[in-house]
Structure formats: structure tokens, C-alpha cells
Amino acid sequence: MSVRILYFAALREAVGRSEESLSLPVGVATVGELQSFLAMRGEAWEALRAGRNVRAARNQRMVKGSEPVVSGDEIAFFPPVTGG
Amino acid sequence: MSVSVQQADFDVGAEIAALSRGYPEIGAVASFVGLVRNANDGAGISAMSLEHYPGMTEKALEEIVEEARSRWSLNTVRVIHRFGRLEPGDNIVFVGVGSAHRGEAFAACEFIMDYLKTRAPFWKREETPDGARWVDARECDDGAAARWDEIEIRR
Numbered sequence: 001m002s003v004r005i006l007y008f009a010a011l012r013e014a015v016g017r018s019e020e021s022l023s024l025p026v027g028v029a030t031v032g033e034l035q036s037f038l039a040m041r042g043e044a045w046e047a048l049r050a051g052r053n054v055r056a057a058r059n060q061r062m063v064k065g066s067e068p069v070v071s072g073d074e075i076a077f078f079p080p081v082t083g084g
Numbered sequence: 085m086s087v088s089v090q091q092a093d094f095d096v097g098a099e100i101a102a103l104s105r106g107y108p109e110i111g112a113v114a115s116f117v118g119l120v121r122n123a124n125d126g127a128g129i130s131a132m133s134l135e136h137y138p139g140m141t142e143k144a145l146e147e148i149v150e151e152a153r154s155r156w157s158l159n160t161v162r163v164i165h166r167f168g169r170l171e172p173g174d175n176i177v178f179v180g181v182g183s184a185h186r187g188e189a190f191a192a193c194e195f196i197m198d199y200l201k202t203r204a205p206f207w208k209r210e211e212t213p214d215g216a217r218w219v220d221a222r223e224c225d226d227g228a229a230a231r232w233d234e235i236e237i238r239r
Contacts (some may be wrong), residue, residue: 006137008135008137008205008207009135009207009209009218010207010218053221057137057140057205060137060139060140060143060144061140061143062144062203062205076137076140076205078137078205078207079207079218079221080202080220080221081201081202081203081204081205081206081207081221082206082207082208082218082219082220082221083134083136083165083176083177083200083201083204083205083206083207083208084118084165084176084177084197084200084201084204084206
């Protein structure tokens with residue numbers, strides 16, 4: 001089992017993909033830890049570093065970094081929303 | 085069907101009329117229409133593209149409507165948000181509320197817009213003479229949404 005990860009808007013462009021499937025890495029138990037793991041993939045992924053303005057959703061609900069992640073989840077990362 | 089996320093335009097007059105049809109107890113309908121402006125942050129805007137998160141968008145809007153219904157006594161609520169490429173003057177968003185009295189209709193309409201601005205997963209990309217750019221979120225939008233945590237319900 002793995003997690004499905006989605007990227008939107010400027011973040012999607014920065015990392016060069018809109019979605020991927022990933023086996024949960026050892027030591028990754030929260031949305032924030034998943035974000036930190038992804039941020040270490042290389043230069044294009046620095047947009048996900050802690051301190052950057054990134055929002056996250058787990059199973060289509062906005063959550064904080066402390067939210068747990070389990071296999072089968074749909075996790076999304078995106079910039080602050082600008083609709084309306 | 086109180087929430088729609090769609091590419092197509094909507095008919096503001098028809099939406100407003102539908103809010104009170106069949107509800108003789110409604111004494112007030114308040115509505116808001118958001119439009120594409122021809123300028124933003126000092127640049128001319130020739131068009132904008134709205135991206136969203138299909139699935140989550142509908143859920144987020146439905147939750148906002150539920151939250152509004154829990155705060156005020158509302159008979160009808162309608163939210164429509166468009167996505168895709170839009171040009172200046174085009175409709176972006178419609179929020180309409182029908183209630184017995186104007187205080188609740190006005191308040192709920194503004195509340196839904198304020199929450200939508202910070203919670204519904206939409207992102208705007210503007211086309212300017214210098215190229216396309218993603219719109220940055222405004223801090224005042226967070227403030228506008230947060231003030232509802234403190235505001236007393238006025239009738």
C-alpha cells in the first residue's frame with residue numbers, strides 16, 4: 001500500500017508533476033514529515049521546505065502538519081488558496 | 085443542489101430568483117457576484133485561469149455552507165464557483181442566501197465568501213503584458229475569515 005500525492009498550482013509547476021504514488025518511507029508518520037521528506041529530493045523540491053507557504057490536505061480536507069498519514073491516504077500539497 | 089463547481093457561466097438573475105421561489109417565509113435574499121477585474125497589483129489583466137482540486141473543492145464548499153447554516157437561520161443557500169479560463173468582466177463566483185430577515189442573509193453571504201477565500205482549493209493564474217503569474221494569497225483574506233470566530237451574531 002502507498003499514498004497518492006497531489007500537487008497544485010505554483011507547487012505543481014515547481015516540482016514538475018501533478019501527482020504520484022509513493023510507498024510511505026520509514027519514519028514518515030505525519031503530513032509534515034512527508035512534506036520534509038519530499039523537500040529533500042532536490043532543488044525543484046525546495047518549494048516544499050518548512051517555512052515555505054505550503055498548505056496540505058489529507059483525503060480532501062485541509063490539515064496541519066501534525067496530521068497522521070497512513071497507507072491509502074490521498075495527500076495534497078498546494079499554495080494558499082486564491083479563489084473567490 | 086446548493087453547491088456547483090463548473091466551467092460554464094451562470095445566470096445571476098435566474099439564480100437570485102430561484103433562491104426564494106417556493107419559500108414564502110423568505111423575506112430577504114442577499115447575493116454576491118465576484119468578477120474578473122481588468123487590473124491587479126499594478127498590472128493589466130487580459131485573462132485568468134482558475135485551477136481547482138476536483139473532489140475537495142465541492143466538499144470544502146459544502147462544509148462552508150453547512151457552517152453558515154449552523155450559525156444563522158437560512159432557508160436557501162447557493163454557491164457557484166467557476167474554473168478554467170476567464171476574461172475581464174466574466175463571472176467567477178456567486179453566493180446567494182435566502183432568509184426571513186436581511187441581517188442573517190447579509191451576514192451569511194459575507195461569511196460564506198470570507199471562508200471560501202481561505203478554504204476552497206482554487207488558484208488563480210493571471211495573464212499580464214509581462215506574462216502569466218500565479219496570484220498570491222492576501223493576508224487580509226485570512227483576517228476577514230478569522231474575524232467570524234469573534235463576531236457576535238447580529239440580527
